[in-house]
Structure formats: structure tokens, C-alpha cells
Amino acid sequence: MDNDRLDIDRVVFVGRTLSEYKEFLDLDIDSLKGSKVLDCPSGPSSFVTEANRMGIKAVGCDSFYDLPLEQLVNKGLKDISHVIERLSEKVHLFKWNYYSSVEEVKESRTRALKLFEEDFQIGLKEARYVKASLPLLPFSDRSFELVLSAHFLFIYDDKLDYEFHLNSILELSRVCSREVRIYPLQSMNARIYPNMGKLINDLKQRGLDARIVEVGFEFLRGSNFMLQIKRANL
Secondary structure: OOOOOOOOOOOOOOOOOOOOOOOHHOOEEEEEEEOOOEEOOOOOHHHHHHHOOOOOEEEEHHHHHHHHHHHHHHHHHHHHHHHHHHHHHHHHEOOOOOOOOOOHHHHHHHHHHHHHHHHHHHHHHHOEEEEEEEOOOOOOOOOOOEEEEEOOOOOOOOOOOOHHHHHHHHHHHHHHEEEEEOOOOEEEOOOOOOOOHHHHHHHHHOOOOEEEEEOOOEEOOOOOEEEEEEOOOO
């Protein structure tokens, strides 16, 4: 076992709350009211639920959204337990200022799942939750003003190859009219994605301006940065 790597054995179905999104993606919630925002993949996060209550036209997409709600909740609970167990073994990889304890992390993940559970069925009917998976999304070009992608792409660099990362970010950019924000830039070993320089250059060659931007949130050590992507002519 690598003592400097969080030992998560699968892509987990675990979500965060809007307050967490606000911190790690440096969001100005008030300025987003009335805007169309995509969260991809959204998992059992409560961002879509909470954002819509605040007047943001938020949509979440995920490959698991065709499953029955009970199955989604059960998977979410099992994956929270798995993550918390592994996190408890590697507490030295994290900074404990935003969360004071492992138990508080668990409470936050569970709260997000509960809010998601309460909203999912009606949200599915209202097309706020859409079955979809990267790198191909069922949305028209520039459908959303802001696109968010958290705790998926770079975290799983051992399971997702470079072409998947590049094509996924190109697709997120295709459906976005203004800006894409991706967080974090680290994998499970708390090290920045090794192909980040190549990725930024390849995006530039395709007319996209990708920049690493510091944020005021750091849980996994060194994870106080996001990737901000805009069209070069904006």
C-alpha cells in the first residue's frame, strides 16, 4: 500500500454541497442567479438542488441517473463508507481547517446525498438531472453559461487516460458559452496531474485559454487550484 496515495478502488458516487462548491470552485452565487449552469458529472451532489432553490438554472448529468432512486442512494451510502474508511487511513494527506474531523466530512457527504435524494425524482421529470457521461454530452453547443466539473477528471488519472481527459474537456467547453471550471488538479496521491502542461497546450491549439487559478479551499494537500477554461476570443 502506498502511504502517500488515497486507496480508492473505484470511481465513487459521492457528492458535495453547494457551500463546498462555492469554496473549491470560487463561485459568486449571487452573480449566477438566472444563469444556466451545468454540473458534470454531478453524482449525488446537492448543488443542483440548492442552486435551483436560489434562482440558478442548474442541470446535473451523470452516467448513473438511469438507475432507480433507491439504488442510487444505496450506492451513495456504500461509497461514502468506502471513502471515509480510506480517508481515515490517510489523514496526513489532508488539511483539517475547512473540515474539523473525518466525521464532519462524512456528515457533509451524507447531507449532500439526502438533499439529492429529496430532489431527484421531480428533478428528473423537470430535466434538471440528465443521464449522460463524458466524453459525449446530449446538449447543444453553448447551452450553458458556466460548466462545472469536480472530483472526477484528474482525481482518477490512474483510471482515465489522456485522450479521455482531453476529449472530455473539449466536450465540456463545447456546451459552454463562457467558462468551464474543473477541480481539483490532483490525483489520489495529492500530486498535480502529470500531463497538465501538455493538456493546457493542446487546449490552446484548439482555441481554448486554459489557466490554473488559485482558490481559497484546500482539503487534499496542495489542492487549492482549479483549471479555468475560456474561448481564446472571450
